[in-house]
Amino acid sequence: xxxxxxxxxxxxxxxxxxxxNQALYHDRLREIHSDIANESExxxxxxxxxxxxxxxxxxxxxxxxxxxxxxxxxxxxxLLAAVSLSVFWHTA
Numbered sequence: 001x002x003x004x005x006x007x008x009x010x011x012x013x014x015x016x017x018x019x020x021n022q023a024l025y026h027d028r029l030r031e032i033h034s035d036i037a038n039e040s041e042x043x044x045x046x047x048x049x050x051x052x053x054x055x056x057x058x059x060x061x062x063x064x065x066x067x068x069x070x071x072x073x074x075x076x077x078x079l080l081a082a083v084s085l086s087v088f089w090h091t092a
Contacts, residue, residue, distance in 0.1 A: 017056075025053050 028049055036042040 021053055021056055025049065 029046065032042055032045050032049070036045060
């Protein structure tokens with residue numbers, strides 16, 4: 001049960017939003033060039049895709065997020081285990 005609490009923090013790799021956006025852009029661009037034969041429609045879709053990518057760029061005025069340490073979660077895990085065992089012993 002406590003493993004579920006650590007699941008979001010178990011990933012050691014950091015994913016860059018820009019790298020993900022670039023990969024999605026290139027994949028979608030390949031799809032557009034392979035599926036659309038009409039040049040004017042293709043250029044309109046590419047332009048829309050570029051505008052969408054530009055809108056997804058985060059602003060530089062954002063507040064940096066502070067990551068939680070695993071030690072911060074330890075009291076919650078201990079409390080959860082204590083309450084669970086207490087309820088089990090009182091009802092069993």
